[in-house]
Amino acid sequence: MIQPVPSRRQAIADDLRKEISAGRLKAGERLPSEAQLAAHYKVSTPTLRNALALLQSEGLVEKIHGSGNFVRHHLPRVTYLGGGATPGVINEAHQVSVHTTHLRAQGYLAALLKVSPHSPLTEFLCVTYEDKSPHSLARIYVPRDPVPADTLGGSSLPEGIVAQQATLRPLLAEVQEKVSARLPTPDEAKVLRISSTLAVLSITRVATDIAGRVVEATLLALPSDRADAVFTTHHTSEARSTKG
Amino acid sequence: MIQPVPSRRQAIADDLRKEISAGRLKAGERLPSEAQLAAHYKVSTPTLRNALALLQSEGLVEKIHGSGNFVRHHLPRVTYLGGGATPGVINEAHQVSVHTTHLRAQGYLAALLKVSPHSPLTEFLCVTYEDKSPHSLARIYVPRDPVPADTLGGSSLPEGIVAQQATLRPLLAEVQEKVSARLPTPDEAKVLRISSTLAVLSITRVATDIAGRVVEATLLALPSDRADAVFTTHHTSEARSTKG
DNA sequence: GAGTGGTCTAGACCACGAG
DNA sequence: TCGTGGTCTAGACCACTCA
Numbered sequence: 396m397i398q399p400v401p402s403r404r405q406a407i408a409d410d411l412r413k414e415i416s417a418g419r420l421k422a423g424e425r426l427p428s429e430a431q432l433a434a435h436y437k438v439s440t441p442t443l444r445n446a447l448a449l450l451q452s453e454g455l456v457e458k459i460h461g462s463g464n465f466v467r468h469h470l471p472r473v474t475y476l477g478g479g480a481t482p483g484v485i486n487e488a489h490q491v492s493v494h495t496t497h498l499r500a501q502g503y504l505a506a507l508l509k510v511s512p513h514s515p516l517t518e519f520l521c522v523t524y525e526d527k528s529p530h531s532l533a534r535i536y537v538p539r540d541p542v543p544a545d546t547l548g549g550s551s552l553p554e555g556i557v558a559q560q561a562t563l564r565p566l567l568a569e570v571q572e573k574v575s576a577r578l579p580t581p582d583e584a585k586v587l588r589i590s591s592t593l594a595v596l597s598i599t600r601v602a603t604d605i606a607g608r609v610v611e612a613t614l615l616a617l618p619s620d621r622a623d624a625v626f627t628t629h630h631t632s633e634a635r636s637t638k639g
Numbered sequence: 640m641i642q643p644v645p646s647r648r649q650a651i652a653d654d655l656r657k658e659i660s661a662g663r664l665k666a667g668e669r670l671p672s673e674a675q676l677a678a679h680y681k682v683s684t685p686t687l688r689n690a691l692a693l694l695q696s697e698g699l700v701e702k703i704h705g706s707g708n709f710v711r712h713h714l715p716r717v718t719y720l721g722g723g724a725t726p727g728v729i730n731e732a733h734q735v736s737v738h739t740t741h742l743r744a745q746g747y748l749a750a751l752l753k754v755s756p757h758s759p760l761t762e763f764l765c766v767t768y769e770d771k772s773p774h775s776l777a778r779i780y781v782p783r784d785p786v787p788a789d790t791l792g793g794s795s796l797p798e799g800i801v802a803q804q805a806t807l808r809p810l811l812a813e814v815q816e817k818v819s820a821r822l823p824t825p826d827e828a829k830v831l832r833i834s835s836t837l838a839v840l841s842i843t844r845v846a847t848d849i850a851g852r853v854v855e856a857t858l859l860a861l862p863s864d865r866a867d868a869v870f871t872t873h874h875t876s877e878a879r880s881t882k883g
Numbered sequence: 884g885a886g887t888g889g890t891c892t893a894g895a896c897c898a899c900g901a902g
Numbered sequence: 903t904c905g906t907g908g909t910c911t912a913g914a915c916c917a918c919t920c921a
Contacts, residue, residue: 402835402909405825428887439911441685444888445836452821452838461887461919471819477721477870572870575715576820576838576863577696581649590889591646592689594696594820594838594863619820619838626816626870628722646890672906683892688907705900705906834908889917898908 407436407446415455415466426456426464451593451620458590467621474523474530474622475598475615477572494520497539507601508538508609515539522586529587530622534614568605574598574624579616587618594619651680651690659699659710670700670708695837695864702834711865718767718774718866719842719859721816738764741783751845752782752853759783766830773831774866778858812849818842818868823860831862838863 414420426432433443447464450456454471458464496518505512519535576594584591598615617624658664670676677687691708694700698715700708740762749756763779820838828835842859861868 402825404909405835430887439913440888441891441912442910445909448836449822458888459919460889460917463887473817477872567874569874570872572872573717573867574818574840574870575867576840578693581646591649592692592836592889596818596820596840623817623819626721626818628814628816628872630811630813648890674906683894684907685893685910686891689890702907703900704898704908707906836908885919885921887917887919890915892914893911895911896909898906900904900906902903902905 403436403438403442404445404449407432407438407443408449410436411446411450412453412455415450420466422466422468424466425462426466428463448590448592451590454620457620460588471621471623472525472530473625474525474617475596475624477598477624477626490524492522492524496520500538504536504612507599507612508536510538510609528621530617532583532586532616536612536614538609567602567610568607569603570600571603572598572600572626576619579618583616587616589618589620596622596624598624647680647682647686648689648693651676651682651687652693654680655690655694656697656699659694664710666710666712668710669706670710672707692834692836695834698864701864704832715865715867716769717869718769718861719840719868721842721868721870722814722872734768736766736768740764744782748780748856751843751856752780754782754853772865774861776827776830776860780856780858782853811846811854812851813847814844815847816842816844816870820863823862827860831860833862833864840866840868842868 411420411426420426427435429440429443429447432447433440436443436446438446447456447458451458455467456464457467498516498518499513500508500510500516501512504516505514508516510516515538517537517539519533519537521531521533521535522529523531523533575597577597579587579589579591579593579595581591583589583595584593587595589595596615596617596619598613598617600611600613600615602610602612604610655664655670664670671679673684673687673691676691677684680687680690682690691700691702695702699711701711702708742760742762743757744752744754744760745756748760749758752760754760759782761781761783763777763781765775765777765779766773767775767777819841821841823831823833823835823837823839825835827833827839831839833839840859840861840863842857842861844855844857844859846854846856848854
């Protein structure tokens with residue numbers, strides 16, 4: 396109940412949390428600079444930055460390099476809806492940028508997709524934005540074998556992906572999503588505009604069709620300061636017996 | 640493709656990763672002390688610790704305070720199975736410790752459980768261990784209203800929870816799990832034996848029965864260096880239409 | 884260019900674990 | 903007790919944003 400030796404960063408984070416919830420620091424407002432805060436709390440800059448990292452990971456504060464630390468207007472919105480009923484990241488008011496690449500399966504990817512090495516794949520590299528702030532980085536891998544290449548290989552537009560998903564969905568048998576937390580790769584940190592010390596929610600999603608083939612594998616990275624994932628399971632009387 | 644200025648910690652993490660995957664650092668083996676590694680890579684201790692934090696978040700390295708850094712024998716096992724078909728954290732070879740408390744709903748908890756403030760709750764504080772290493776910290780909240788108190792209120796044993804779950808499961812209509820990543824609270828860091836700079840996978844699980852009442856709400860914290868969560872959705876022909 | 888956060892240094896001192 | 907990791911300091915220097 397009582398922290399014997401509350402660390403400096405916890406004490407500072409608690410104090411700032413209080414300031415925010417009390418409304419003395421308003422939503423959207425900029426905090427004093429880290430140097431000023433460090434001076435105010437009489438700690439070194441690394442310690443103060445650690446305190447801010449706590450608030451960041453709670454989604455209370457947003458850091459913008461070169462500008463400052465800002466109180467978030469709202470707590471993180473749901474960015475990812477699990478369960479495979481949706482193609483992945485879905486939200487109104489989201490822009491998506493997509494980049495399509497053709498490549499060949501290698502070690503980890505080949506295993507994930509259950510295809511032999513060197514077999515052709517299509518990669519869709521998607522970044523979703525909400526209000527110019529990136530909310531997810533997705534790498535979607537689709538084997539080019541099971542589907543005629545001209546059906547989707549030539550289309551790099553988001554509509555192509557949606558159409559493809561719509562075509563394949565009736566054949567889906569199972570969607571498995573593995574969720575973990577880890578620090579971002581340098582690329583992820585750059586694209587998502589987050590500090591390399593802020594964890595990402597990492598989701599590996601594998602969709603399997605009724606023939607047991609892997610239809611699609613997705614590697615997702617969500618910045619933990621502004622995104623979370625929700626999985627909803629409905630227990631209808633029929634579905635209740637589908638799980639072991 | 641090429642990192643213009645690879646940060647020191649990334650370079651060191653990459654090197655150590657290579658050492659591990661090449662087998663020069665074997666599973667279970669202790670790494671040189673942080674001071675030795677810092678000297679070897681000619682960096683300061685904080686920088687070296689940052690590099691180790693990367694490997695930790697990938698589950699490659701386990702830190703034990705007072706002993707050293709160790710190469711993990713295996714990558715993290717699945718600790719949490721989502722979907723509500725299981726009561727929560729389940730794994731063979733897991734020990735569970737449970738602590739039961741009676742309390743009254745307050746702000747956040749009351750809202751989560753959709754009960755009025757001050758209504759009585761039972762809290763089950765569960766810690767699961769695998770091989771003496773804690774793998775999850777769960778706080779399960781159950782309203783005491785809808786179920787006769789003597790059915791479960793008096794039982795603080797794990798069997799009580801399982802029995803209760805079995806009783807209530809047929810009535811379940813929906814299970815919703817919100818997953819996010821954040822830094823641990825001091826208590827969580829202590830119980831899970833992790834550094835306060837290592838993120839936890841935070842899962843909030845709400846189970847609703849067919850009457851729309853919240854049967855149970857669970858706040859789960861999983862150490863991101865040794866746990867992940869898996870959600871599996873089966874698409875049977877009947878179930879395919881259950882989602883909007 | 885001025886001000887902001889990002890990374891890193893070279894230490895200090897405390898807390899924990901094993902002998 | 904001694905070696906380990908955990909926390910923190912008081913700076914330095916670089917990178918980014920905005921006027």
